[in-house]
Amino acid sequence: MEGMSYQRFPKVKIRELKDDYAKFELRDTDSSVANALRRVMIAEVPTVAIDLVEIEVNSSVLNDEFIAHRLGLIPLTSDNAMSMRFSRDCDACDGDGQCEYCSVEFHLNAKCRTDQTLDVTSKDLISADHRVTPVDFGDPAAYDSGDQQRGIIIVKLRRGQELRLRAIARKGIGKDHAKWSPAATVTFMYEPEIHINEEMMGNLTLEEKKAWVESSPTRVFDIDPNTGQVVVVDREAYTYDDEVLKKAEAMGKPGLVEIYAKEDSFIFTVESTGAIKASQLVLNAIEVLKQKLDAVRLSEDTVEADDQFGELGAHMRGG
Amino acid sequence: MNAPDRYERFVVPEGTKKVSYERDTKIINAASFTIEREDHTVGNILRMQLHRDENVLFAGYKLPHPLQYKIIVRIHTASQSSPMQAYNQAINDLDKELDTLKSAFEAELAMHSRDY
Numbered sequence: 001m002e003g004m005s006y007q008r009f010p011k012v013k014i015r016e017l018k019d020d021y022a023k024f025e026l027r028d029t030d031s032s033v034a035n036a037l038r039r040v041m042i043a044e045v046p047t048v049a050i051d052l053v054e055i056e057v058n059s060s061v062l063n064d065e066f067i068a069h070r071l072g073l074i075p076l077t078s079d080n081a082m083s084m085r086f087s088r089d090c091d092a093c094d095g096d097g098q099c100e101y102c103s104v105e106f107h108l109n110a111k112c113r114t115d116q117t118l119d120v121t122s123k124d125l126i127s128a129d130h131r132v133t134p135v136d137f138g139d140p141a142a143y144d145s146g147d148q149q150r151g152i153i154i155v156k157l158r159r160g161q162e163l164r165l166r167a168i169a170r171k172g173i174g175k176d177h178a179k180w181s182p183a184a185t186v187t188f189m190y191e192p193e194i195h196i197n198e199e200m201m202g203n204l205t206l207e208e209k210k211a212w213v214e215s216s217p218t219r220v221f222d223i224d225p226n227t228g229q230v231v232v233v234d235r236e237a238y239t240y241d242d243e244v245l246k247k248a249e250a251m252g253k254p255g256l257v258e259i260y261a262k263e264d265s266f267i268f269t270v271e272s273t274g275a276i277k278a279s280q281l282v283l284n285a286i287e288v289l290k291q292k293l294d295a296v297r298l299s300e301d302t303v304e305a306d307d308q309f310g311e312l313g314a315h316m317r318g319g
Numbered sequence: 320m321n322a323p324d325r326y327e328r329f330v331v332p333e334g335t336k337k338v339s340y341e342r343d344t345k346i347i348n349a350a351s352f353t354i355e356r357e358d359h360t361v362g363n364i365l366r367m368q369l370h371r372d373e374n375v376l377f378a379g380y381k382l383p384h385p386l387q388y389k390i391i392v393r394i395h396t397a398s399q400s401s402p403m404q405a406y407n408q409a410i411n412d413l414d415k416e417l418d419t420l421k422s423a424f425e426a427e428l429a430m431h432s433r434d435y
Contacts, residue, residue: 006371007412032367
């Protein structure tokens with residue numbers, strides 16, 4: 001039986017793609033793989049986030065740890081996070097994270113000198129590495145058109161208040177702390193398969209059809225105005241709520257419609273925090289999952305130890 | 320206070336093996352694999368992949384306790400195979416599946432950016 005393969009060949013179709021959003025279909029695999037991908041995207045794809053903050057001056061209304069926490073939650077562009085080192089296994093430094101391989105330094109220096117409240121935002125964070133900067137959510141159109149506030153507000157300062165600090169960003173994963181998660185939301189749904197029993201449906205009056213179509217909380221079905229037939233307008237709007245099935249039963253027409261969840265077909269929705277592109281998030285998740293699988297391969301000495309045992313095993317099996 | 324460090328969840332302690340293998344003492348072709356610092360992500364895909372193997376009579380995994388960061392994968396195979404063979408096969412097949420998935424996604428991505 002050596003060499004027998006039970007491998008699958010999944011198919012992908014991207015429906016919609018933006019920098020921070022992706023919607024795609026995944027077919028010919030099972031829910032365990034879909035769920036593993038989802039879990040990895042949320043908790044195990046690495047990004048960079050502020051992890052250590054040294055506050056020099058803080059006369060703002062927020063206390064030091066409050067500000068440190070807020071700084072940690074700011075998404076930083078992490079396109080090179082996959083190739084960075086975790087500071088705990090960085091040989092170049094003592095693990096206090098100040099070398100180019102595992103950390104990036106930030107400075108923030110703000111003082112309010114006017115009577116108007118000063119907003120300290122992620123724009124005021126000065127990075128030592130141009131590849132790692134706070135993400136820019138600003139709509140370029142709004143920027144051109146006026147003095148729109150951009151960046152993420154960290155704290156507001158009144159006259160005379162000052163904030164001066166040094167921060168170190170490190171590579172990490174969402175499992176450690178959610179601030180390292182590159183995913184805003186990652187979900188998948190099973191693709192539904194909807195079969196309308198046309199014969200039974202044809203026997204309904206228009207009123208009955210209307211009542212039945214209305215019973216769905218989401219707009220899955222509609223009535224064709226020309227033919228008066230019930231049609232599926234958006235099967236993915238179906239939330240597996242069973243309302244239409246219950247309605248059919250209540251009308252004394254069980255089996256009017258049959259709905260199944262396809263077990264090998266998934267629709268993924270991925271939203272990124274902006275730390276990495278949504279498409280890159282998916283690719284990185286596949287890569288991380290591959291690395292995880294590689295790490296759980298049996299080591300040579302485990303196999304050897306069993307081989308010695310194996311001779312005995314062969315006897316037990318009857319040679 | 321006495322909470323375990325967060326990194327305990329994913330850093331394998333020094334001197335500990337990532338995967339250890341233990342044969343069943345009573346049943347031939349049955350064994351348990353203890354995988355340190357892994358969870359449902361790996362456990363479930365391994366289990367489901369093992370179920371596709373006809374020589375596997377039983378495959379299951381458990382997370383013994385939420386604060387013990389390990390999983391135990393138990394495999395029982397028919398005499399033509401062995402738990403170790405099935406385990407390696409499952410990992411290889413999943414690895415190849417992910418390669419296929421990766422290239423499929425990249426191909427779609429190339430198509431999509433061209434349409435932009």
